[in-house]
Amino acid sequence: MGTDRTDPVQLLLESVKSGTPEDFVVTGIMMRYFHTCHRELWFDSAGVELDRSNTAIQWGTYIDETSYADSTQAVHYGPIAPDIMEDGRVMEVKPASSMEEASKMQLAYYLWYLKHVCGDEREGVLAYPTERTRDSVILTDALEEKVETAIRGIYEVINRDSPPELIEKPYCDSCAYQEFCWSGYNG
Numbered sequence: 001m002g003t004d005r006t007d008p009v010q011l012l013l014e015s016v017k018s019g020t021p022e023d024f025v026v027t028g029i030m031m032r033y034f035h036t037c038h039r040e041l042w043f044d045s046a047g048v049e050l051d052r053s054n055t056a057i058q059w060g061t062y063i064d065e066t067s068y069a070d071s072t073q074a075v076h077y078g079p080i081a082p083d084i085m086e087d088g089r090v091m092e093v094k095p096a097s098s099m100e101e102a103s104k105m106q107l108a109y110y111l112w113y114l115k116h117v118c119g120d121e122r123e124g125v126l127a128y129p130t131e132r133t134r135d136s137v138i139l140t141d142a143l144e145e146k147v148e149t150a151i152r153g154i155y156e157v158i159n160r161d162s163p164p165e166l167i168e169k170p171y172c173d174s175c176a177y178q179e180f181c182w183s184g185y186n187g
Ligand code: SF4
Pocket: 036, 037, 038, 039, 040, 043, 166, 167, 168, 169, 171, 172, 173, 175, 176, 177, 178, 179, 181
């Protein structure tokens, strides 16, 4: 039986397995944006250039890249590059408490991708460097379903002809697209 190309989940699996990413792929950052702001996801997928001079973005990057640099290794699997710990678990760093759900879903997507694309079932760890704590994340059936619902939602958002409606978020001040949203561009 052929792949159901009308289902974004099946389309994603087929495109990564057949090496045709132009059809549809989801990166970790897309999964994160889907859970923070659909407009941010749309701007990112449309290739709107972001403002990397924003200090909050630099801080988030700094935490991601340095906090566990000695104990993890970024491994590339197509469109994702999860940090793998020495014990084989996948780590995602949580830069701020307001981003907890986004970080958890990004990690859950890595676990889902490794299972369904690579046939590699792993556990995850959500790390809070500023609090020096860690939470374990297991890819349950319910979490898998949530990931697949998000994949379908991402497909819908990035295929819109125009950005989603402008709705203020708690993190707009630290968002790379702040200029686009709040300095006159409301397309
Ligand atoms: S500035 Fe706010 S509304 Fe605009 S993309 Fe960023 S988070 Fe979304």
